Amino acid sequence: MSSSQLQKELKKKRPFESPEQEAILNLLRTNDQFQNRFGRLFREYGLTSSQYNVLRILRGEGNPLPSLEIAERMIQVVPAITGLIDRLEKQGLVTRKRCLEDRRVIYIEITNSALALLKQIDEPLLSLHKRLIGHLNRTELKELSRLLEKARLSLPGLDD
Structure with missing residues (x-):
């Protein structure tokens, strides 16, 4: 049995225990x-991947959002959304506004300087996406997304 590319990269002597592994x-x-590559790109603009994700969510929504709503929409789970928002606020990229109806709710709003920063990142980010998986054709990309979604959708049932 021939060894896989991953087996070679990891210099693994024996085959994997299972195809799932x-x-x-x-x-x-x-x-x-x-x-690593996304992190490097965002660092060039003074952001982390998580900070970029918050700004992307706010820009996409077009309106201020409660911080818990932002946390739910994140690509990667962030344990301390408040600290993340604090850092973005210090950088002048978001502002906080307390909800008048429910004082416990804090709305996060993207600033114009953050929108300008995202505009600078858009093209290099699109270019990075193409460099990373642009060699796959449209059918392969759709299949990759379908398979990843199928794998992820099985997760909630794991703890039943």
Whole structure:
């Protein structure tokens, strides 16, 4: 049996225990490689991936959002959304507004300087997406998304 590309990359002497193990390790290794490249890009603009994600959510929504709503929409789970918002506020990228009806709710609003920063990031980010997986054709990209969604949708049932 020939060894897989991942097995070679990891210099693993024996085959994987199962196809599931190999697939998950492939997913984790790919995610790590992609995250490193995204992290590098966002650092050039003084942001972390999580900070960029908050700004992307706010720009996409077009209106202020409660911080808990932002946390629910994040790509990666962030344990301390308040600290993340604090740092963005210090950078002048978001503002906080207390809800008048319910004083416990804080709305987060994107600033014009954040919108300008995102506009600067848009093209380099699109270019990075193309460099990372632009060699896959449209059918392969749709299939990759379908398979990843199928794998992710099985997660809630794991703790039943």
